[in-house]
Amino acid sequence: MPHPHPHPLAAAPHAPVPSASTAPSGKLDAPRSAAFYDVDGTLVSVNIVHTYAYYVANHPSLRRRAFGFATMLASIPAYLAADFYSRKFFNEWFYKNYAGFTEDRLWVIGEEIFENVIKPSLFPGAVDLIRRSREAGVKQVLVTGSLDFVTRPLARFLGADDYGANRLEIVNGVATGRLVGTLLAGANKSAWVRQYATEHGLDLQQCWAYADSASDLPMLSIVGRPCAVNPDLQLRAAARDYQWPVLDLKD
Amino acid sequence: MTPFDAPRRASAASLRNCVVYQDTSSPKRVFHFGEDFREEELPVGTRVVLPPPPLDGLNNVPAAIRHALNHPEGCDPLFAMLKPGMKLTIALDDISVPLPKMVLPDVRQTMLEIVLQLVADHGVDDIHIIVALAVHRRMTEAELRRMVGDRIYNQYAPNRLYNHDAEDPDGMTELGVTDQGEVVEINRRAAESDLVIYLNINLVPMDGGHKSVAVGLCGYRSLTAHHTPEAIRKSDSYMDPKRSAMHESVNRMGKMVNEKVNVFTVETVLNNRMYGPALDFLAKPEEDWTALDRSKFQAAKWALHKMPRPVKRAIMHATPAPYDVIAVHAGRTDPVHEKTLDRSWQQFSVPLEGQTDVVVFGVPFVSPYNCNSILNPLLVQVMALGYFHNMYRGKPVAKKGGTLILTHPCYDEFHAGHHPSYIEFFNRLLPETRDAKKLQHKYEAEFARNPNYVQMYRRGNAYHGAHPFYMWYWGENGRQHYSRIIAVGAESPHVPERMGWEWAPDLPTAFDMARDSHGPSMSVTYMKVPPIFIADVS
Numbered sequence: 001m002p003h004p005h006p007h008p009l010a011a012a013p014h015a016p017v018p019s020a021s022t023a024p025s026g027k028l029d030a031p032r033s034a035a036f037y038d039v040d041g042t043l044v045s046v047n048i049v050h051t052y053a054y055y056v057a058n059h060p061s062l063r064r065r066a067f068g069f070a071t072m073l074a075s076i077p078a079y080l081a082a083d084f085y086s087r088k089f090f091n092e093w094f095y096k097n098y099a100g101f102t103e104d105r106l107w108v109i110g111e112e113i114f115e116n117v118i119k120p121s122l123f124p125g126a127v128d129l130i131r132r133s134r135e136a137g138v139k140q141v142l143v144t145g146s147l148d149f150v151t152r153p154l155a156r157f158l159g160a161d162d163y164g165a166n167r168l169e170i171v172n173g174v175a176t177g178r179l180v181g182t183l184l185a186g187a188n189k190s191a192w193v194r195q196y197a198t199e200h201g202l203d204l205q206q207c208w209a210y211a212d213s214a215s216d217l218p219m220l221s222i223v224g225r226p227c228a229v230n231p232d233l234q235l236r237a238a239a240r241d242y243q244w245p246v247l248d249l250k251d
Numbered sequence: 252m253t254p255f256d257a258p259r260r261a262s263a264a265s266l267r268n269c270v271v272y273q274d275t276s277s278p279k280r281v282f283h284f285g286e287d288f289r290e291e292e293l294p295v296g297t298r299v300v301l302p303p304p305p306l307d308g309l310n311n312v313p314a315a316i317r318h319a320l321n322h323p324e325g326c327d328p329l330f331a332m333l334k335p336g337m338k339l340t341i342a343l344d345d346i347s348v349p350l351p352k353m354v355l356p357d358v359r360q361t362m363l364e365i366v367l368q369l370v371a372d373h374g375v376d377d378i379h380i381i382v383a384l385a386v387h388r389r390m391t392e393a394e395l396r397r398m399v400g401d402r403i404y405n406q407y408a409p410n411r412l413y414n415h416d417a418e419d420p421d422g423m424t425e426l427g428v429t430d431q432g433e434v435v436e437i438n439r440r441a442a443e444s445d446l447v448i449y450l451n452i453n454l455v456p457m458d459g460g461h462k463s464v465a466v467g468l469c470g471y472r473s474l475t476a477h478h479t480p481e482a483i484r485k486s487d488s489y490m491d492p493k494r495s496a497m498h499e500s501v502n503r504m505g506k507m508v509n510e511k512v513n514v515f516t517v518e519t520v521l522n523n524r525m526y527g528p529a530l531d532f533l534a535k536p537e538e539d540w541t542a543l544d545r546s547k548f549q550a551a552k553w554a555l556h557k558m559p560r561p562v563k564r565a566i567m568h569a570t571p572a573p574y575d576v577i578a579v580h581a582g583r584t585d586p587v588h589e590k591t592l593d594r595s596w597q598q599f600s601v602p603l604e605g606q607t608d609v610v611v612f613g614v615p616f617v618s619p620y621n622c623n624s625i626l627n628p629l630l631v632q633v634m635a636l637g638y639f640h641n642m643y644r645g646k647p648v649a650k651k652g653g654t655l656i657l658t659h660p661c662y663d664e665f666h667a668g669h670h671p672s673y674i675e676f677f678n679r680l681l682p683e684t685r686d687a688k689k690l691q692h693k694y695e696a697e698f699a700r701n702p703n704y705v706q707m708y709r710r711g712n713a714y715h716g717a718h719p720f721y722m723w724y725w726g727e728n729g730r731q732h733y734s735r736i737i738a739v740g741a742e743s744p745h746v747p748e749r750m751g752w753e754w755a756p757d758l759p760t761a762f763d764m765a766r767d768s769h770g771p772s773m774s775v776t777y778m779k780v781p782p783i784f785i786a787d788v789s
Binding site for chain 1: 665667668671674678700701702703704705706707709710711
């Protein structure tokens with residue numbers, strides 16, 4: 001599957017995602033239209049911290065489990081401060097926790113995380129939103145700062161055509177804690193979307209974007225049909241100013 | 252006449268002369284102007300049409316409801332239809348009626364309390380209460396509580412008292428297709444019930460009848476049969492169901508519903524007592540104002556002028572109307588509605604002789620589609636060219652090719668949560684075209700299937716994506732009828748311009764503009780509405 005950005009998906013070892021349904025009714029702007037979805041907070045209520053917590057909780061070593069949890073709990077204030085300062089800085093820092101995890105374990109547990117953590121956390125309206133968008137003939141693409149091994153099963157479940165996600169650097173089958181390529185977050189998401197649209201012949205004016213956080217304002221700003229989903233205060237204010245639709249998928 | 256009917260008269264209009272002609276000694280007239288009022292001089296000779304006084308209400312509304320349930324039109328009494336273990340759905344009108352909201356208790360609560368007690372006495376416990384809102388916005392918890400009362404809300408919500416969801420893929424079912432190709436699709440729970448009881452409030456003659464179930468509980472596919480520019484153009488007017496193509500279609504579909512579903516309808520008729528003591532001067536001719544009325548008017552005008560718009564809007568929406576119930580009928584849809592319409596015309600009909608060159612309306616703060624919300628530009632349009640233009644039976648008040656003058660600030664404001672698709676319609680579509688048929692064919696399906704608007708309708712409190720189109724179609728007869736439409740006092744001139752209207756800073760300027768078209772001796776009618784009335788033009 002061709003990808004504009006070197007790291008998000010093309011480099012992922014298990015990239016194939018099921019093709020979206022081609023239901024013909026009510027096509028809007030197909031085939032030059034796509035919907036880009038942020039994931040954490042937009043489609044699901046969990047985030048990268050929950051994912052990591054699951055890995056820690058299921059570590060075979062009791063000592064590593066206890067140490068991992070203690071470290072994570074102790075770091076929460078620092079993580080909050082880092083996220084407040086910069087989502088990009090927080091993500092890069094947080095992903096260092098994965099140093100030493102083996103690649104096969106990441107993928108196997110990724111599927112488990114999807115079943116046990118992510119799937120139950122999907123917002124009730126998210127599946128319906130994506131289904132209707134797909135039925136309208138719009139290409140479905142997830143664009144997330146999460147890691148590829150948890151994004152792939154989610155994309156498969158939602159029937160997304162594609163996804164862009166972060167990928168850990170693997171050396172000799174073990175994660176180094178560093179990311180391959182540029183971190184996919186904040187303004188980088190908009191660059192990824194722009195490049196994706198160019199490569200797939202999409203008209204950005206006819207594209208949709210969904211996000212919950214003001215950190216995704218760049219991505220929302222480059223499409224013709226931006227939409228704030230379960231927005232934080234800053235994004236809600238921006239949506240009000242620009243008269244963007246505001247969705248609540250939680251109920 | 253039943254013991255529970257109020258004394259009947261030929262019509263409310265017969266109680267006082269509702270038509271006066273402006274002369275040199277006539278007072279200035281009050282105009283609605285959004286959330287404000289204006290007081291304006293009218294040219295000598297202007298025909299001023301005043302609302303008829305409210306008919307007397309029923310003395311004992313609960314007794315009248317019980318009597319109607321026990322002496323229904325065209326079927327057995329309600330109690331005879333009830334049996335233990337049956338599946339019962341009670342549907343009721345949404346917040347779009349009455350306008351403004353009525354003083355508590357809402358008559359829907361009164362009807363519900365009586366019906367629920369009756370069905371409980373007969374061992375019926377599988378009961379769902381559905382707000383038949385079609386593609387209107389979902390009502391909030393506070394609005395539902397106000398409508399049905401806390402006791403019923405606490406007992407039934409959220410699982411057995413809820414808003415109809417026309418976009419629930421599992422919640423709708425198709426009953427069939429009429430011989431005219433109209434798809435009849437309604438709420439699945441209602442369709443699968445042994446009995447559907449519909450509790451209606453009839454404010455104007457376009458309400459009620461088959462529209463209650465066949466529209467209130469339907470989905471987008473059914474609406475495409477009659478919510479079209481074509482159906483509206485063939486409706487002369489849609490306040491006159493006998494001459495309305497829209498009602499013809501709705502009736503065909505409703506009859507199919509009634510063939511497949513056991514529907515027992517309860518219709519109430521309200522009078523036009525729309526203002527309580529603080530604003531009751533609005534329902535009186537200015538000639539009859541007392542010193543107290545004038546003081547109240549000046550105080551209200553001054554206070555509203557000083558308030559920020561959101562504050563005065565909130566106050567206006569929070570002020571309930573002390574309506575009286577003037578009739579209750581129950582039973583099968585057609586005979587019940589015939590009696591309802593008869594009573595409704597007695598309240599609202601005002602006979603008028605002849606048409607004039609110019610008609611003038613003051614547009615208030617509220618329409619059926621902005622309860623607790625903003626009267627955005629499309630809704631100003633639907634009030635002027637839709638509802639007010641169609642408030643006639645026989646002929647429109649103004650001649651074909653005449654001029655409509657409306658007073659409203661025409662601000663460019665929208666409620667993003669209630670009317671998100673209106674924003675796109677106004678800013679993206681109207682600059683391209685105002686042709687209703689072109690809008691329908693090119694864009695209606697796109698908006699109706701827009702996944703954002705579907706989610707905002709289903710999970711938020713937004714009107715359906717197709718709703719702004721209906722608002723535009725609603726104004727189709729007005730657009731076709733008038734040669735000029737002039738908005739007086741528009742603070743955002745681009746709003747009337749985008750509608751295809753002209754703009755004037757004040758009423759005298761608007762009359763000067765109209766004289767350019769109709770000559771110096773043009774004839775003018777000022778329709779002082781609300782309170783609601785309907786012109787019977789001969």
